Amino acid sequence: AQSVTQLxxxxxxxxxxxxxxxxxxxxxxxxxxxxxVQYPNQGLQLLLxxxxxxxxxxxxxxxxxxxxxxxxxxxxxxxxxxxxxxAEYFCAVVEGGSEKLVFGKGTKLTVNP
Amino acid sequence: DADVTQTPRNRIxxxxxxxxxxxxxxxxxxxxxxxxxxxxxxxxxxxxxxxxKDINKGEISDGYSVSRQAQAKFSLSLESAIPNQTALYFxxxxxxxxxxxxxxxxxxxxxxxxx
Numbered sequence: 001a002q003s004v005t006q007l008x009x010x011x012x013x014x015x016x017x018x019x020x021x022x023x024x025x026x027x028x029x030x031x032x033x034x035x036x037v038q039y040p041n042q043g044l045q046l047l048l049x050x051x052x053x054x055x056x057x058x059x060x061x062x063x064x065x066x067x068x069x070x071x072x073x074x075x076x077x078x079x080x081x082x083x084x085x086x087a088e089y090f091c092a093v094v095e096g097g098s099e100k101l102v103f104g105k106g107t108k109l110t111v112n113p
Numbered sequence: 114d115a116d117v118t119q120t121p122r123n124r125i126x127x128x129x130x131x132x133x134x135x136x137x138x139x140x141x142x143x144x145x146x147x148x149x150x151x152x153x154x155x156x157x158x159x160x161x162x163x164x165x166k167d168i169n170k171g172e173i174s175d176g177y178s179v180s181r182q183a184q185a186k187f188s189l190s191l192e193s194a195i196p197n198q199t200a201l202y203f204x205x206x207x208x209x210x211x212x213x214x215x216x217x218x219x220x221x222x223x224x225x226x227x228x
Binding site: 104 | 205219220
């Protein structure tokens with residue numbers, strides 16, 4: 001079965017600093033990969049997705065992620081953190097054959113002034 | 114208006130009570146899903162439905178049942194609620210007939226507390 005590992009349940013950065021949230025997946029076939037964001041007291045919103053087109057995927061709010069097959073990674077980055085980026089971020093993969101999303105456990109991002 | 118709505122948004126109930134959480138969508142999607150979110154565990158799939166007559170168990174279906182009353186409505190029931198079902202519940206939808214079919218769209222969530 002597919003699985004997703006998010007390294008670091010909590011990440012803290014200063015405003016203006018680089019944001020790097022890590023995600024590794026297990027898959028024997030090319031996956032579809034997603035990053036979702038959950039702002040406090042809200043549902044999940046799609047940030048970006050990889051569907052086997054370009055390996056560098058740009059999403060909303062200045063975020064991007066790079067698919068690296070050799071490293072089975074799909075890390076999320078943003079060059080300069082903003083206070084409004086404080087949220088919980090989930091990496092997810094579509095399980096081959098069933099089209100079910102499998103989520104990582106989430107990374108809570110704190111942005112310090 | 115939101116595309117995926119969930120009612121109620123918050124609910125407190127007692128152990129042993131039957132409770133239903135409802136999800137409606139105006140996106141015209143054929144697939145619907147129920148997840149629960151627990152701190153530190155991410156989202157886990159409870160049930161999913163690929164159309165009105167196709168309902169499937171997810172990772173953690175024990176203690177839950179569902180009903181797909183129409184393409185736009187998917188309800189989750191806890192027949193006899195227990196405290197470890199206290200969680201945040203999300204409904205999601207996707208459309209198998211379009212490009213980007215693998216993308217799921219989430220409702221705002223229902224926060225359930227079982228005492």
